Amino acid sequence: MITNITVVGGTHGNETSGIQLVRNWQRFGVPAAYQALNIDCYLSNQAAIDANVRFLEEDLNRQFTPALLNKQPQSQEARLAHALNQHWGPKGSSEIDLMIDIHNTTSAMGATLIILEADEFHTQLARYVKQQMPEANILVEDEKPYAEHGYLCTLGQRGIMIEVGAQPQGVLRADVYELTHKMALAILDFVLLYNSNSVPALPPCDVFRFIENITFPLDEQGERLAMIHPALQDSDFKPLTQGDPVFTTFSGQVEQWQGDTIYPHFINEAAYHKLHVAFATATKAQL
Known part of the structure; x- marks a missing residue:
């Protein structure tokens, strides 16, 4: 109960x-x-x-x-x-x-x-x-x-x-x-x-299982070298696949995702500014 x-x-x-x-x-x-x-x-x-x-x-x-x-x-x-x-x-x-x-x-x-x-x-x-x-x-x-x-x-x-x-x-x-x-x-x-033991039988649903946090690229002094790429901004829980743009560097380069397909979230979260966290990653599964 x-x-x-x-x-x-x-x-x-x-x-x-x-x-x-x-x-x-x-x-x-x-x-x-x-x-x-x-x-x-x-x-x-x-x-x-x-x-x-x-x-x-x-x-x-x-x-x-x-x-x-x-x-x-x-x-x-x-x-x-x-x-x-x-x-x-x-x-x-x-x-x-x-x-x-x-x-x-x-x-x-x-x-x-x-x-x-x-x-x-x-x-x-x-x-x-x-x-x-x-x-x-x-x-x-x-x-x-x-x-x-x-x-x-x-x-x-x-x-x-x-x-x-x-x-x-x-x-x-x-x-x-x-x-x-x-x-x-x-x-x-x-x-x-x-x-009341009345929960209906429900089919499995899609869930996102947290993996890790990804940080912004930093220089030796701890200053950021890049910002979130426009293609990634506001794309929480959408698939990010190898080769997709992740960061735009302040020197004008684009950094691409090099890993397996993941689902980013907390993208560019303001509260994580001090931690330099760019986004969190997750896999997609069913529960």
């Missing part, structure tokens, strides 16, 4: 769809159709929300690995992570059955459901969301065990993320908000079906 659900916004303080959804549900109540569920709505990084920034010192959504939670916190976000672990956890022993953390991206990823495990529950969830939202993408990040991820949602016994874009940082777009709201309701609808 999935009884206790926590819906989180504001893990990144300038990703406004989740912030607004949580505020709306706090003000007007969670829709009555879900009264059988114990749903808590929570804004996780109020200081970053107030400043309209992703974070103040460190990314809160990377602070929840077992190693970091057992380490003396130094930054404001690390201290907040320890406090949230006490409030909701400790990690691995939480009474939260499902944590839904809502995010935005500046990349053209549309409505994306991110799952961290491919067990029966998450497989059924992915298939149901895809049935209800054919336009949605399912991203599977199970390259490491669930507990080893540093994501805030892993404080729950189960944790998933909603990621919707493209939306500029600090801006609320109605179309992006509506996709966020639609996916949140689809997840809650699934939980009701799951709890």
Whole structure:
């Protein structure tokens, strides 16, 4: 049974769809159709929300690995992570059955459901969301065990993320908000079906399984030598094959993809600027 659900916004303080959804549900109540569920709505990084920034010192959504939670916190976000672990956890022993953390991206990823495990529950969830939202993408990040991820949602016994874009940082777009709201309701609808053993038999759906991050070319001083090629920009979850253009160098050259066919996402994500991440890669599979 999935009884206790926590819906989180504001893990990144300038990703406004989740912030607004949580505020709306706090003000007007969670829709009555879900009264059988114990749903808590929570804004996780109020200081970053107030400043309209992703974070103040460190990314809160990377602070929840077992190693970091057992380490003396130094930054404001690390201290907040320890406090949230006490409030909701400790990690691995939480009474939260499902944590839904809502995010935005500046990349053209549309409505994306991110799952961290491919067990029966998450497989059924992915298939149901895809049935209800054919336009949605399912991203599977199970390259490491669930507990080893540093994501805030892993404080729950189960944790998933909603990621919707493209939306500029600090801006609320109605179309992006509506996709966020639609996916949140689809997840809650699934939980009701799951709890009553009424999930319909659904066929496998296409998913994208994370591989690795690709960084921009850099010089010896760590300065970028290139930018995303126009043919790749806004082509999230579309196939990138050998010979396709990836980067346009500032000297006027075109760098091409040299590997196997992959599916890029988080293309030119603004939040990853400091990390020089150009995009993430994935394979396409069925779940």
